[in-house]
Amino acid sequence: MWVYYTIAVVLFSLLNVGSTDYIGAVVEYQPLEGPTVNTTLEENLKNYIYHIEQAKALGAQIIVFPEYGLTTLVDDPEEYSIPVPNVGTTNFTNEAYVLLKLSNAAFEHNIYIVANLLERANASDSNTTYYYNTNVVFSSNGTLVARYRKMNLYNEPKLTPGTENAIFNTDFGTFAVFTCMDIMYYNSSQAVLENTGVTDVVFPTAWFSHFPFYMALSVQQGYALANKVNLLAANVNLPSRALGGSSIISSDGTILRRILTDVSSNNIAYATLKPPSSSSRNFALMGFDIFRNETRQPLSNFANLTYFEYDKFNYKPVNLSSENVTEEICHGDFCCNFNLVIARNGTSNTSEVYKLAAFKGQMTYLNKTELPIRICTLLGCVNDEISSCGVWPRTAYTTLFRQMTVWGNWESAQPDQFIRPTGIRGDWEPLYNATYLENKTNETVGASFNVTRPTNNVVSFGLYITGSASVAQVSWFVVVFMIFVFGGF
Structure with a gap:
């Protein structure tokens, strides 16, 4: 009752x-x-x-x-x-x-x-x-x-x-x-x-x-x-x-x-x-999606623009034949961790290419302002060339991620540093059923971004950090402790 x-x-x-x-x-x-x-x-x-x-x-x-x-x-x-x-x-x-x-x-x-x-x-x-x-x-x-x-x-x-x-x-x-x-x-x-x-x-x-x-x-x-x-x-x-x-x-x-x-x-x-x-967030986590029954038409008349300094990133390939992928990706002393659960019921196309990417340094934001930026991301790639990563795919990616989580913990969080979760599909839609957790102390800042709804056609999924802070990596123990206390996979 x-x-x-x-x-x-x-x-x-x-x-x-x-x-x-x-x-x-x-x-x-x-x-x-x-x-x-x-x-x-x-x-x-x-x-x-x-x-x-x-x-x-x-x-x-x-x-x-x-x-x-x-x-x-x-x-x-x-x-x-x-x-x-x-x-x-x-x-x-x-x-x-x-x-x-x-x-x-x-x-x-x-x-x-x-x-x-x-x-x-x-x-x-x-x-x-x-x-x-x-x-x-x-x-x-x-x-x-x-x-x-x-x-x-x-x-x-x-x-x-x-x-x-x-x-x-x-x-x-x-x-x-x-x-x-x-x-x-x-x-x-x-x-x-x-x-x-x-x-x-x-x-x-x-x-x-x-x-x-x-x-x-x-x-x-x-x-x-x-x-x-x-x-x-x-x-x-x-x-x-x-x-x-x-x-x-x-x-x-x-x-x-x-x-x-x-x-x-x-x-x-x-x-x-x-x-x-x-x-x-309870209803989003339970799978409610107000757009589930909405017909999503290809945006053929929407201009397709890309801004991605791909040659500045470090990359690591994702093994799509594995059901559960847990990897760390670093650029210098800036590191993030990913856990990806990939469908194994015939919906995953192992010929497709996904890569983890990380960057820490100065980046010219949209050709205008040079900013200190840190990014760790999962990227869909049209082929194995890094120049094809993160672009709009003319043919939708079919790899189905049952769950995606990215997290990290870093030292020396400055007042003007901030973190944003970021993610997009090939149909211009963001990632639904998403949760984000952040924990700040005087010494560190930690973040965890999680998508719980099975999602395909993923172009990017990650964390975007900007500000003038000097970021150094914290020990693995601290990362695991943060995930345990504040959420994650």
């Missing part, structure tokens, strides 16, 4: 929306470009209002729009830029038309609105004008409650980087906001979470996906998993340029909704989110 009671309680807890639960919405949007700056802004703003009305009809309390959605991906910010008043402004009668319309829409529909625009501001002590990539957040009463200027610019030479984090409070959570490339840097994606009580993150982005480590949905999932926060990520929709992939992810890393299409279109997704303290 108690079994049926337990099931009833579980189902009720899933369906019941508590006072701090909320419904969030994200819009993957393809910006329209008109004949003039004003028509471009007006047409896109008109579409924004439509999606706001749509979100409110779905019960959403907050809606997030992508980076560059109002302006298109312009090179010169001057014509599109507007002044943005201070946080706390309530009357936008004398402000830019865009701000007035967004404020009015937030008030009329009783919804928080997160939008991205180009801002201009004059220096107080000179005649210099600065231009910023700026997110604005309007509360449900129309007040400007946050203004965030993007810190880590990417191909935006005429913009000035911001210097301040942004947080706003609602009656359903404390939110941080940052933009696109910021998610890959300590400031502001990690710094904004420290001792701030942030429970949720809104993330406007114009993200160009690159195999194998910088795919939109993989990066989004890795951030939510590592930091135990709810994430609402809204991407621009330009699949022919590798732009696309939006999601709503709970604080346990479960992808509640995602938008992934190679069709030029505007799409809205919404989901109910719970406070991080009440989220549970």
